[in-house]
Amino acid sequence: MTENYTALYDEHKKAGASFTDFGGWQMPLKYTSELAEHHAVRKSAGLFDLSHMGEVWVTGPDAGAFLDYALAGKLSSIAVGKAKYSLICNEDGGIIDDLISYRRSDEKYLVVPNAGNAVTVAAALAERAAGFDVVVDDVSAETSLIAVQGPNAEAILLGLVPAGQHELVTGLKYYAAVEVEINGQTLLLARTGYTGEDGFEIYVPNADAPGLWEALLDLGAAHGLIPAGLACRDSLRLEAGMPLYGNELSLEGDPFAAGLGPVVALSKEGDFVGKAALAAKKEAGAGSTSGRKLVGLKGLGRRAARGHYPVLKDGNVVGEVTSGQPSPTLGYPVAMAYVDVALSEIGTVLEVDLRGKAEAFEVVALPFYKRAK
Template identity: 55%
Template sequence: MALQDLRSTALEAVHESLGATFTDFAGWRMPVRYDSDLAEHKAVRASAGLFDLSHMGEIHLRGPQAGEALDHALAGKLSAMSVGRAKYSLLLTEDGGVIDDVITYRVAEDHFLVVANASNAEVDAAELLARAQGFDVEVLDASAETSLIAVQGPVSEQILHDTLLAEGSGVEGLTAADLTEMKNYRFAECTYRGESMLIARTGYTGEDGFELYVPDQHAAPLWEQLTVAGGDRLTPCGLACRDTLRLEAGMPLYGNELGRDMYPAQSGMGRVVALASKGDFVGRAGVEAADLTDRPVLVGLVAEGRRAARADAQVRDADGREVGAISSGALSPTLGHPIAMAFVCTSVAEVGTELVADVRGKDLPVRVVPMPFYRRG
């Protein structure tokens, strides 16, 4: 599909004015970078980055049985979550594979917001609607009219304070304490230009940060206000640096570390499946019946030098036998050496095991290490 035929976010004109380079991501024309992948990555680690994530999906469930419907539909126990909190969970197939990983926000006792990955947004909305049958709940896919802007990095809280609490900001119902006292995976609701805005302390970079959900028509003004208030503390960032940031933080990417042909336990996500705390749900029987004996598991790998193994590269043991494949890999901008995630046989998954990755036909010695590779100070 040509770039001009792709879906665009409400911020496309802003990205063009900033000189962004675009790419096709899940059918969306998205900024992959504005300047340099490396500079944008380092800006997030040192100060703050500004991201357009409006290609993500936003699906609302409202009704007296919204919590029960989500308990049935997702692998986590969402009905036990307090208002104002968010939870990471999985949408599973009947067989226990992963359709998507999602974040769910409890907006009110009878109102939840499920945020889906761009590549799965329509599938997730259809699945949630189907799984809500028989429950007293309404499912509404608001993806087409919702924008998502993220501010990520160690000074993100101060930038939000300077932007949203300034006189004439257009924000009402938000206090300084709402930001400073907001813990990770919590959120606050307020209004921006008279319409609802949700501000969550969530992100996909391994840094402190916030994600702001607003109606499409308010995305450009909000971006501009953040840019002005942020000044040289805030750098517009594309999807390329978001990928290296999440890799350093050991966060899975759907299609790489998660998929329909993988069980959650293979990706280190077994803890997300609420087998002990709730009853039946879609995928429970599949997870419980899964035979993981010969299934590869996800590990972290590090190497020396500057050559990095990329996705799908073969991984071999010391005797030259193929034992797995890289799922994501890059030269870490923060750490200065190659890092990767890989699915390997359980016999070589122990921390400290020495393996070899193929890099364009050349052997790269790698070592199994714990994840994440980077943890903010």
């Protein structure tokens, strides 16, 4: 696999990062301690490089109608300035990716797929655009994405934004975006994230990313900001009950089993890719009366479950763990798993085969952690 490097790779090396391959990208796993980075995001702030994510602009008179056809959600209903979480599926209803789309004007959207799927999603959108008056422009290669996540994120951003634009930042709602002057440049600022905390994501040209990264670190130091890697991003998103493509979501899975039924707009007018297959899955009771369903599991002992570990009931395999580890915030093991629908009720006690030893886990509501507002 080709190794890709973000525009911030040298910044991570200077900070002493340990690297890992993620979706073909060399990304910082951690800088010092993944636990320290996790707690910083929960208590103060963490700075993330998300430049491995994709960015695809969709523009033209048919932009809304096209995305209604290409994606499972109703994107034409998003208000300008807002964002929507959605799925892109294949004809069989399998999930190609989960993504966020930002409506920037009546005829302009920014679609943001996940790192490992960015090329596939951009190609699928380009292919599905046939017959629509739209232009699909993949700008992933020239765009960096920097996230500031944590309770001090807003205060840090205000230090880089002119006083006259502070209300654009403080008034920005969750899942919304605005163009604002940051560190002397007009950039797209979104109030989104993948940590369960308040936070922002900033889209910046590659050439300007290192300067912005350094400015955020310098200014954020007084607010407890530290750089944070993928290891703590994973533990944070797991606590927040957020799915990860390749773990909870895949081509083999379906949105209903994953608890994402509300994301699928079967009632929207017209056809969309995968509609018939998804309607059939829902009609068959996927995730409600048949098959398996994604649940949260709380460890009743001290050992953590990990991805692909079997879930048991009375010695029989009834599911599989998709993600699991000790929760730094809560102090006990947590996991997400697909289990037989009949065993998915809150309070059900199951077991996970931890390499030959069965440990008790209880089905609990997701998310495991929810920030105080």
